[in-house]
Amino acid sequence: MYLDNNSTTAVRHEVWETMSPYFQEYYGNPASLQHALGRQAAAALLQARTDIAAVLHCQKQEIFFNSGATESINTVLKGVFQRYALKGKHIIVSTTEHKAVLNCCEELQKLGAEISYLPVDEQGAISLSLLAATIRKDTILVCLMAANNETGALHPIQEIAALCQAKDCLYFCDATQYIGKLPLFLEHIPIDILCLSAHKFHGPKGVGILYIRRKSKPIQVHPLLHGGGQELNFRGGTQNLPLIVGMAKALTLAAEEGYNSTYIRELRDYFEQEICARIPASHIISQDVPRLPNTSMLVVEHLLATEIMSQLPHIALAAGSACSSASRAPSHVLLAQGMTIEKAKASLRVSFSMLNTADEVATLLALLPNVVERLRAQSPIWQLVQAGIIR
Known part of the structure; x- marks a missing residue:
């Protein structure tokens, strides 16, 4: 009897049926546009990106595929720190963030980052007024999760996003536990950067999404992985098409079923x-x-x-x-x-x-x-x- 679904979930039968042909039948590389299998793979990749964008209510160009939330967290924290060094080195996180965030922040501190750890009360809630007072002119990033993986406590992401927007600093939301359990409309919440992993909502392990909002003043995140120009030159490496197709199916099913x-x-x-x-x-x-x-x-x-x-x-x-x-x-x-x-x-x-x-x-x-x-x-x-x- 499985009651540990915040750790991982079973891949749904419909998801497996959708993704399995891409292992043996439609196995082309999406970058190989010179032949039919490659073009077929590229079309499937685009459809998955389009389907996911429709669920999250964002633009498909704002979605970047990767191996999951841990990679996204490392990409964002290290990449923003590198690109925004001229503005400042101050990052705000909560004391209840996932270990991927906290351990990454420890590494950044060795490189000169200044990390402010926002406390929570006994229920796991943050103080918005304290967050506002903690944001400084040299704050480059606020990293606060949408939902806690252990207690399930939700942070007020709408208010956090609006506050960061008013204070002119980036808001990175780890939505790994939130996405697939509750709806999220990115067109209505000004979150700058967001991440998720497919295995939290009955998709496959080892695949996820990094969302970066397209703005008039583009958000700068230094790539973690350099390679052959995949994902608009942001994340090198051949896309894992079977897993991406499975993730899109899992998220679409979750949304369709409320x-x-x-x-x-x-x-x-x-x-x-x-x-x-x-x-x-x-x-x-x-x-x-x-x-x-x-x-x-x-x-x-x-x-x-x-x-x-x-x-x-x-x-x-x-x-x-x-x-x-x-x-x-x-x-x-x-x-x-x-x-x-x-x-x-x-x-x-x-x-x-x-x-x-x-x-x-x-x-x-x-x-x-x-x-x-x-x-x-x-x-x-x-x-x-x-x-x-x-x-």
Whole structure:
């Protein structure tokens, strides 16, 4: 039973059927316009770009294909820092950004970048007034995600974009968790740069998009990869056409189906209501701010999330971000929200998708409380809590 959809999602059958012919039948290089297979590939590439632009409500010339959000983040942070050095070296990020952003910023600091880390409150929300006060004349980039990958908390991207526009600095939005779960109309939100990965919305792994808005004063981003002039000379390397075609299909399906957000939210809300009623000393993180419809970060106090997961080996859950799972350290997101190390390590993420069912939620609700009760019965700490000696 798979409930770790913020880490990755299953490729939908329709997506696989769309992309599979491009591995063996229509395998031409889009740059090889001298023959029919190459021209056919170029046409498929253009159609994918057009379809994605239609979903995101932007121009197809604003879309650049790459390997995914991590590449986009490195491209933007390093590329903007290089191109805008004459204006300044100041970049603003939040303390709850993805590790790809935070680790890249650490590298840029070694090169002279000045990074301001915007704090969040206990719900994961930023202060727009503090952001406004933090932006300076030498601020070259504000990098704030649309939705947090661990808690699902949403940032007010419309207001952030408008603020950055008024302050004349670039806004880069990591929309990796947002796109495919909720609609986004780039013609109405003045986001300058945005990235996403296909595997978060039932597309294939290893492919993504970097969106760069076309403006009268062109946005300057130094390329990360130089090559044969692909992607309007911005990203070298032969395009991975099967994956790009699959990504376009996955995003188009998501939009046509209304992102299934009502159905997924109902699953999530039922789970949260029931699980907190059935497990004493448990609660949902970031429940009081706008969130993704599919994400629940559950704190089961006085237990380790890894202990719980080990007792449910047939259910795919997560203790924080998949990109940080190799680390034994508690979630930097939850610590930034003011949680103790103990509670951060007691946090379990459940993330749903359109492929999950009410029966699966019922199964989890039947199993998880029993596991928690059994583990707590063996815990001296829980006995002390029950006796009122500790809280």
